Amino acid sequence: xxxxxxxxxxxxxxxxxxxxxxxxxxxxxxxxxxxxxxxxxxxxxxxxxxxxxxxxxxxxxxxxxxxxxxxxxxxxxxxxxxxxxxxxxxxxxxxxxxxxxxxxxxxxxxxxxxxxxxxxxxxxxxxxxxxxxxxxxxxxxxxxxxxxxxxxxxxxxxxxxxxxxxxxxxxxxxxxxxxxxxxxxxxxxxxxxxxxxxxxxxxxxxxxxxxxxxxxxxxxxxxxxxxxxxxxxxxxxxxxxxxxxxxxxxxxxxxxxxxxxxxxxxxxxxxxxxxxxxxxxxxxxxxx
Numbered sequence: 001x002x003x004x005x006x007x008x009x010x011x012x013x014x015x016x017x018x019x020x021x022x023x024x025x026x027x028x029x030x031x032x033x034x035x036x037x038x039x040x041x042x043x044x045x046x047x048x049x050x051x052x053x054x055x056x057x058x059x060x061x062x063x064x065x066x067x068x069x070x071x072x073x074x075x076x077x078x079x080x081x082x083x084x085x086x087x088x089x090x091x092x093x094x095x096x097x098x099x100x101x102x103x104x105x106x107x108x109x110x111x112x113x114x115x116x117x118x119x120x121x122x123x124x125x126x127x128x129x130x131x132x133x134x135x136x137x138x139x140x141x142x143x144x145x146x147x148x149x150x151x152x153x154x155x156x157x158x159x160x161x162x163x164x165x166x167x168x169x170x171x172x173x174x175x176x177x178x179x180x181x182x183x184x185x186x187x188x189x190x191x192x193x194x195x196x197x198x199x200x201x202x203x204x205x206x207x208x209x210x211x212x213x214x215x216x217x218x219x220x221x222x223x224x225x226x227x228x229x230x231x232x233x234x235x236x237x238x239x240x241x242x243x244x245x246x247x248x249x250x251x252x253x254x255x256x257x258x259x260x261x262x263x264x265x266x267x268x269x270x271x272x273x274x275x276x277x278x279x280x281x282x283x284x285x286x287x288x
Contacts, residue, residue: 126259126270127153140277141251185262198225199263201242206256206271214257214274215249226261252278 057064064072139146185193189202201224205211220243227240249255254275261268 126272137272138275138277141279143277143279185260185267189262192223192225193262195223196225198227199261200225201244201259201261203244203257203259206258210256213250213253214246214255216247218245218247219243220245228263246274249274249276251276 055066062068067075137150139150185200186202186204189200192198192200201219203217205214224242224244226242244259246257254273256271257274258269258271
């Protein structure tokens with residue numbers, strides 16, 4: 001019997017290292033978010049009337065005509081700013097235009113540039129007037145700068161016509177004229193024509209309301225007649241002149257005045273606008 005010796009069996013194999021475990025994937029948590037604005041789908045079953053009211057004001061979105069109050073506030077603010085800019089531009093442009101017209105305007109006529117209105121071969125002119133087809137006399141009561149050009153124009157006209165006024169005039173034939181023009185003339189003109197054969201001047205308001213406010217008209221000389229022997233007026237220093245003075249007329253109102261020159265062959269007319277602005281410090285009307 002033998003004694004036991006060392007074991008001849010192979011040693012056990014070394015244990016394999018534990019395998020590395022892969023990291024686990026992170027967990028993701030999802031949360032359902034609420035929408036900021038609710039989307040209202042159109043209901044095709046609603047009647048047209050209700051759809052119209054819903055478009056005007058939507059209770060769900062709180063929109064008025066498809067826009068919020070902030071949107072409408074922006075639109076209104078922009079419109080107001082745009083209109084203010086447009087109005088300011090137009091007023092500025094109009095102001096500059098008036099300044100240019102006032103500075104470079106035609107001013108007042110000299111005697112040589114008077115407008116002559118002819119009917120039936122008779123010419124009649126008036127001074128002072130403004131340049132244009134429709135004369136205008138306009139100034140403010142008590143404003144010396146406004147009516148000074150008219151005074152200078154009358155002074156120059158009176159100086160030129162003074163020499164001709166001293167010339168002897170041939171006497172006209174007395175008796176009432178047989179022309180149909182005088183039959184349609186005012187009674188005052190018919191009385192003048194019955195005393196002397198001249199070209200008679202008569203001025204009055206053009207419209208009925210003008211005749212009510214034109215006041216009293218005085219002629220110098222009176223009666224206002226042109227001598228036929230010295231007619232027609234050829235715009236020289238010997239032209240005959242008749243002055244018409246307006247008194248007690250209404251201030252602050254545009255008055256259309258018409259003057260007619262009556263003769264056997266017809267009549268000639270000229271019209272102009274008289275405007276005298278009211279002065280608060282003086283209530284009496286001046287006499288142009």
